[in-house]
Amino acid sequence: MINNTKTIIQLASEGKRLDNRGLLDYRQPIKIETSISKSAEGSAKVTIGDTVVLAGVKMSLEKPYSDSPNEGGIMVNAELIPLSSSEYEPGPPGIKAVELARVTDRGIRESHAIDFKKLCIEKGEKAWFVIIDIVPLNDAGNLFDAAGLAALAALKETRLRPIDEKTGAVDYKGTTDTPLPLLKETLSVTVGKVGNHLMVDPTVEEESSFSARLTVATDKTGTISALQKGGDEPMTIEEVGQIVDIALDKAKFLRSIMDECFKNKK
Amino acid sequence: MAYEKRLDGRKINETRPMEAKAGVIPNADGSAFFKIGATAAYAAVYGPKEMVPRFLQDPKEGQIRCHYNMLPFSGSGERIRPGNKRRSQEISMVLKAALKPVVDLTDFPNSVVDIHVEFPQTDAGSRCAAVCAASIALADAGIPMKDMISSIAVGQVDGTVVADLNYNEEAYDAIVSDIPVAMTNNSKQITLLQMDGEISKEDLMTSLEMAKEVCEEIYIVQKNALKDKYKLPEGFVAKKPKTNVEKSNDKVTEEKSKPETESSNEKSKEDKEKQ
Amino acid sequence: MSEILVENKTVVIPGEILAKGMDYLPGENTYREGEQIFSKSVGLTSISGRVIKVTSLSGPYKPKDGDKIICKVFDITLSGWRLKTNTAYNAMLNVKDATRRFVRKDEDLTKIIDVNDYIVAKVIRVTSQKLIDLSMNDPDLFKINGGRIIKINSQKVPRVIGKQGSMVSMIKKFTNCDITVGQNGLIFVRKRDNGNECLAEKAIKLVEKEAHIGGLTERVETFLKSETNQ
Numbered sequence: 001m002i003n004n005t006k007t008i009i010q011l012a013s014e015g016k017r018l019d020n021r022g023l024l025d026y027r028q029p030i031k032i033e034t035s036i037s038k039s040a041e042g043s044a045k046v047t048i049g050d051t052v053v054l055a056g057v058k059m060s061l062e063k064p065y066s067d068s069p070n071e072g073g074i075m076v077n078a079e080l081i082p083l084s085s086s087e088y089e090p091g092p093p094g095i096k097a098v099e100l101a102r103v104t105d106r107g108i109r110e111s112h113a114i115d116f117k118k119l120c121i122e123k124g125e126k127a128w129f130v131i132i133d134i135v136p137l138n139d140a141g142n143l144f145d146a147a148g149l150a151a152l153a154a155l156k157e158t159r160l161r162p163i164d165e166k167t168g169a170v171d172y173k174g175t176t177d178t179p180l181p182l183l184k185e186t187l188s189v190t191v192g193k194v195g196n197h198l199m200v201d202p203t204v205e206e207e208s209s210f211s212a213r214l215t216v217a218t219d220k221t222g223t224i225s226a227l228q229k230g231g232d233e234p235m236t237i238e239e240v241g242q243i244v245d246i247a248l249d250k251a252k253f254l255r256s257i258m259d260e261c262f263k264n265k266k
Numbered sequence: 267m268a269y270e271k272r273l274d275g276r277k278i279n280e281t282r283p284m285e286a287k288a289g290v291i292p293n294a295d296g297s298a299f300f301k302i303g304a305t306a307a308y309a310a311v312y313g314p315k316e317m318v319p320r321f322l323q324d325p326k327e328g329q330i331r332c333h334y335n336m337l338p339f340s341g342s343g344e345r346i347r348p349g350n351k352r353r354s355q356e357i358s359m360v361l362k363a364a365l366k367p368v369v370d371l372t373d374f375p376n377s378v379v380d381i382h383v384e385f386p387q388t389d390a391g392s393r394c395a396a397v398c399a400a401s402i403a404l405a406d407a408g409i410p411m412k413d414m415i416s417s418i419a420v421g422q423v424d425g426t427v428v429a430d431l432n433y434n435e436e437a438y439d440a441i442v443s444d445i446p447v448a449m450t451n452n453s454k455q456i457t458l459l460q461m462d463g464e465i466s467k468e469d470l471m472t473s474l475e476m477a478k479e480v481c482e483e484i485y486i487v488q489k490n491a492l493k494d495k496y497k498l499p500e501g502f503v504a505k506k507p508k509t510n511v512e513k514s515n516d517k518v519t520e521e522k523s524k525p526e527t528e529s530s531n532e533k534s535k536e537d538k539e540k541q
Numbered sequence: 542m543s544e545i546l547v548e549n550k551t552v553v554i555p556g557e558i559l560a561k562g563m564d565y566l567p568g569e570n571t572y573r574e575g576e577q578i579f580s581k582s583v584g585l586t587s588i589s590g591r592v593i594k595v596t597s598l599s600g601p602y603k604p605k606d607g608d609k610i611i612c613k614v615f616d617i618t619l620s621g622w623r624l625k626t627n628t629a630y631n632a633m634l635n636v637k638d639a640t641r642r643f644v645r646k647d648e649d650l651t652k653i654i655d656v657n658d659y660i661v662a663k664v665i666r667v668t669s670q671k672l673i674d675l676s677m678n679d680p681d682l683f684k685i686n687g688g689r690i691i692k693i694n695s696q697k698v699p700r701v702i703g704k705q706g707s708m709v710s711m712i713k714k715f716t717n718c719d720i721t722v723g724q725n726g727l728i729f730v731r732k733r734d735n736g737n738e739c740l741a742e743k744a745i746k747l748v749e750k751e752a753h754i755g756g757l758t759e760r761v762e763t764f765l766k767s768e769t770n771q
Contacts, residue, residue, distance in 0.1 A: 001613050001625050001627055002690050002691070002692055002727070003613075003657070004689045004690060006687070007687060007688065007689050010687075018689060018739070018742075019739065020739045036386060037306075037337075037339055037340060037386040037387040038304055038387050039304075039339060039340050039341055039342055039387045039388065039389075040339035040340075040387070043339060043386070050292050050293075052291075054337070054386060056337065056338065056339025056340075056386070057339065058338065058339050058344070058345035060344060060345060077338065077348065079338075079348055081335070081382065081384055082312070082333065082380065082382050083291065083294070083308060083309075083310040083333075083382035083383075083384050084291070084293065084310075085293050086293065086312050086315070090333050090350075090382075091350075092349065093348075131338075131345050133337065133338040133339050133345070133348075135337060135384070137290075137291060137308060137384075138291045138292055138293050138294075139293065140292065140293065170344075172342060172343045172344065173342075295599075295601070296599065313601075313629065314601050314628070314629040315629045316629050316630070316631070317629075325670055328629070368555070368556070370581065373603060374601070374629055374671075375669070375670050375671060376629070376630075376670060376671070377629035377630075378629075405554055405555050405582075405583050406583065406599060407599060407600065408582060408583065408597050408598070408599035408600020408601065408694075408696060409600070409601075410555075410570070410581045410582060410600075411555035411556070411581060411582070412555065412556060412572065412579065412581060413555060413556030413579070414554065414555055414556050450556070451556050452556050452558075452579070489554055489557075492552075492554045492583055493552050493554065496552045496583075496598060496753050498754060
């Protein structure tokens with residue numbers, strides 16, 4: 001029930017925030033832990049300040065779509081479970097969960113981050129499909145960026161299951177060393193507009209003070225693979241330019257944390 | 267009797283390794299993590315809050331509601347499709363019945379306390395883990411409770427009564443029975459009891475006696491989780507003012523250099539978890 | 542034979558046995574069953590004479606007559622305002638209790654207090670079903686403007702206030718902020734010239750986190766001194 005909107009807008013106009021962060025600072029700590037679920041083929045838990053998001057990857061064998069018979073596929077699902085915030089109710093995903101899932105999905109799919117051709121086992125008959133489930137454990141704001149990090153970490157950590165030679169089905173008890181054919185690593189950064197000022201990594205209170213926001217998914221080379229504008233107010237072309245600059249810079253920062261996490265693993 | 271040695275080498279009344287922590291979800295009024303073997307549960311408690319829809323309100327006392335859910339990637343086989351299934355509905359119901367006898371919400375008429383339990387991974391015994399986690403979370407939320415509830419599955423595998431069956435034992439190729447039990451700590455009264463499989467009356471009684479012993483061990487894990495939350499930081503001596511001031515000084519300097527504090531906090535957290 | 546089974550000021554959990562025998566009396570957050578007294582809450586034991594009670598370390602706020610609380614308006618009716626109280630129950634503020642001045646029958650109430658405004662008010666009545674009536678007819682009750690609202694566990698409020706208000710006075714002094722502590726766990730902080738709301742918030746959170754550990758005042762003072770370079 002707390003909502004310090006007026007003060008948030010006032011502070012932003014002075015370049016300040018409630019918790020003394022700069023407008024373009026992420027909360028601390030930022031942590032990426034992997035293998036948080038043994039039953040998933042890949043999983044990760046991402047912490048940004050008080051926000052905690054889990055992502056789990058399950059692999060299944062399916063018939064490829066008829067328009068791409070030699071390719072596997074991906075599906076991203078998000079559930080805003082009531083465990084993570086008093087704001088959420090049990091039941092099927094609402095629009096907020098659907099948006100979170102679709103934005104994360106586009107960031108990965110449209111950048112061609114996964115080599116879907118390599119996931120094909122038998123043309124037109126059988127291919128690996130990647131299903132990523134995203135759930136917050138504690139929603140303290142900025143689920144978009146946390147979900148992007150968690151999804152990528154879980155994909156990077158995924159190892160395929162063996163296929164039972166007799167039945168042709170997935171052997172979920174077995175393990176292999178085969179990783180997913182990841183071609184690119186896309187990450188999303190969300191920038192919000194408070195009054196006339198731009199801000200990253202909002203808390204829930206700050207999010208509700210945003211007049212508009214833009215999520216920008218980019219890969220290592222700076223190529224943009226997905227955009228999503230949210231909020232009720234418009235933004236100018238100049239603002240979009242500024243936001244993309246911020247997003248590229250912050251993606252670099254998040255990427256260094258991701259690299260550090262996987263360097264320690266190896 | 268064919269089942270003399272357990273598949274994972276445990277003694278017959280030995281549980282899988284347990285781990286518990288209170289206060290893991292900052293948004294919640296109370297929360298807990300409870301892990302037994304490869305079954306891990308997060309529980310969060312929200313409330314007492316206004317019960318909506320209003321026609322469900324009870325003007326005499328507050329109510330509790332439970333929501334049990336396995337995350338889509340938490341099963342040992344294929345992905346579990348999200349959504350309310352008959353299984354999770356039923357478990358939510360028995361979960362509520364297991365906790366209700368100790369919860370006292372007479373001071374909070376017309377209200378509701380929501381208990382949400384989610385599993386990132388499971389390997390049998392999830393409803394028992396849910397009860398254990400929920401009980402810690404309710405206590406952590408400061409909900410008035412007469413007692414703690416502990417829970418374990420016992421049962422018979424090919425003629426041998428064992429505690430805390432894992433998935434491989436539940437699926438053992440012989441006559442097996444799986445009996446989830448929950449009990450109050452002080453009087454050891456049963457608040458949850460289910461069974462599937464086959465068992466003789468004698469073995470059932472032996473199983474329940476075993477559950478009683480094992481619940482005592484689980485209670486200690488739950489109790490420690492709650493007390494650890496309020497444990498003095500390491501090296502912190504509250505009663506001697508001199509050491510106290512020194513310690514506070516250290517603390518303050520740490521907080522000044524922000525990045526360092528975070529990493530050192532991190533470390534101490536990890537250390538705790540290891541312990 | 543009666544005996545106390547726990548030390549004074551130790552953490553106990555629900556169902557823990559505190560005392561045996563009929564010579565002791567169950568106080569707050571405890572209950573008797575047969576010969577024994579048990580805890581009903583996670584909290585600190587407090588033994589005074591023959592009474593043993595448990596001071597909760599967490600838990601919901603129970604509204605009481607005379608409590609000063611911070612609430613948020615979510616609706617306006619013909620006769621006044623409906624407010625969220627950070628509990629399971631909403632409160633009502635009647636026009637006659639909101640202001641001493643005359644309010645015309647057709648006056649727009651949003652001009653006095655609008656939806657989403659926060660107020661500091663006093664509980665003047667609580668029924669058995671927890672219907673709560675509020676009043677603002679006191680000089681220290683007001684509509685909140687500017688500053689920030691922070692939330693802590695309501696069970697920690699007495700520690701934030703301190704003995705005779707000593708803790709909150711100290712935080713006010715060091716941070717140069719006005720601070721109003723609501724019994725319902727909401728706290729209003731607003732800086733005066735050169736005040737530091739952020740530091741006040743940090744200090745309050747420190748009190749909340751370490752409320753159960755002795756020597757709190759000294760620790761908070763040391764913290765504030767070093768943060769303000771005094």
